[in-house]
Amino acid sequence: MSVKKVVLAYSGGLDTSAIVPWLKDNYNCEVVAFVANVGQGDDELAGVEEKAIASGASSCYVVDLRDQLMREVVYPTLKTGAVYEGQYLLGTSMARPVIARAQVELALKVGADALSHGCTGKGNDQVRFESAFAALAPQLKVIAPWREWEFSSRQSLLDYLVEKKIPTTSSATKIYSRDANLWHISHEGGELEDPWCEPSEQVWTWTKSPEQAPDHPAYIELSFVAGELQRINGQVLAPVDALSLLNDIGAEHGVGRIDIVENRLVGMKSRGCYETPGGTILLAALQGLEALVYDRTALNYREEIGLKFAQLVYDGRWFTPLKDALLAAATSLAQDLTGDVVLKLYKGRVTVAKRRSVNSLYSEAFATFEDDEVYNQQDAAGFIRLYSLASRIRAMHAADKTAQES
Structure with missing residues (x-):
């Protein structure tokens, strides 16, 4: 494969630090590093440009995608109610579309003829990135080093960087594999590879344990317009700022921890721990509002959309x-x-305490257990007779058949 210039999705970690010189060695090409700021934190972004250049990249572009992630992926996905396999709020997979699109845009801007990523051949991300590349720029070649190179362990990558005289802060004793963005942080590896092993407290990095959370609940009020968060406790906040605030509040109260075994797209099962404090709060609030506003058929349809959308995003x-x-x-x-x-946060749980909407279908006049003048309970008899008509006819047929046989 002839490649002149490749744009690499670069994080500054061990894998991508090794990929830069590997691409130059094996493809004799210029490597442009692309770093997506999706809210993974200042610690991960600190000095990343210098690391990329020291690894052999000709240049490094750090692109702030946080607002795009919130407005174009997170808020729309929340409206669908998407949750993968009943628990996972899609934190890693939701960030991939904006990252892949920005990487393609940079490649076209700098005149690259190839794209590269550090995803392994076992994971979901290789499919997510390359499916996006195919949809946005099918003419660009894709290089996936983990499916090509001879390295098979962290130590072999560290040895390679030593050979290339490339500095790294990584070590062979790293326990966990983590991925963070504004929405969540994931943890894999270490003791989590054994599903019989309870995760230790060193796994969790964002949230307090429910046992260590405050002994008094916190109440917060979220205000929505057309399914999108507008205010927290009456304060208007931009999406990035709003999620950051909810993350802080939720983390303090132990909200958003899950420990799951999920079905990966490539066929294997994997065990991971996820922390999504702000997202857990947002989803609970929207579900509370849906209960007021959607009738039964609308809610059932939204739930169907959510199942399909979760699979789509994950895949x-x-x-x-x-x-x-x-x-x-x-x-x-x-x-x-x-x-x-209004939501109540207490010891890892989020519950809806109060809700109201100008579009509410709830009517106290109809639902009351006290006297009312709007509902004639005798009407229910005719409704039930028609509702159960098929069952009644079936039972009558069964009775006739039994009588004939006897």
């Missing part, structure tokens, strides 16, 4: 007509999701 099919169609349906339903929700 890396963001740049597809199906995504547009599902999102259009969810957005249409969410036009009525305007209102306020």
Whole structure:
């Protein structure tokens, strides 16, 4: 494969630090490092440009994608109610579309003829990135070193960097593999590879344990317009700032921890621990508002959309007509999701304490257990007779058949 210039999705970690010189050695090409700021934190971004240049990159571009992630992926996905396999709030997979698109845009801008990433051949991310590349720039070649090179361990990569005289802060004793962005942080490896082993407290890095959380609950009020968060406790906040605040509040109260065994797209199961404090709060608030606003058929349909959308996001099919169609349906339903929700945070749990909406379908006049003048309970008899008509006819047929046989 002839390659002149490649744009590498670069993090500054061990893998991508080794990929830069490996690409130059094996493809004799110029390497441009691309760093996506998706809210992984200042510690991970500190000195990343210098690291890239020291590894052999000709240049390094750090692109702030936090606002795009929130407005174009997180808020739309929340309207669908997407949750993968009942628990996972899609933290890693939601960041991939904006990262892949920005990487392609940079490649086209600098005249590159190839893209590269540090995803392993066992994971989901290789599919997510390369599916996005195929949809956005199929003419660009894709190089996936983990599917090509001879390295098979952290130590072999460290030895290679020593050979190339490239400095690194990584070590062979790293226990966990982590991925962080504004929405969440994931943890894999170490004792988590044994599903019979309870995660130790050193696994968790964002949230307090429920046992160590405050002994008194916290109450917060979230205000939504058409399914999108507008205010927290009456204060108008931009999406990035709002999620950061909710992350801090939720983390303090032990909210958002999950420990799951999930089905990867490539076929194997993996065990991971995830922390999504702000996202857990947002989803609970929207579900509380949905209960007021959506009728039963609308809610059932939104739940169907959520199942399909979770699978779509997890599988890396963001740049597809199906995504547009599902999102259009969810957005249409969410036009009525305007209102306020008060949530109670206590010892790792989030519960809806109060909710209200100008579009609420709840009527105290109809639902009351006291006297009312709007509902004639005798009407229910005819409804039940028609509702159960098929069962009644079936039972009558069964009785007739039994009588004939006897």
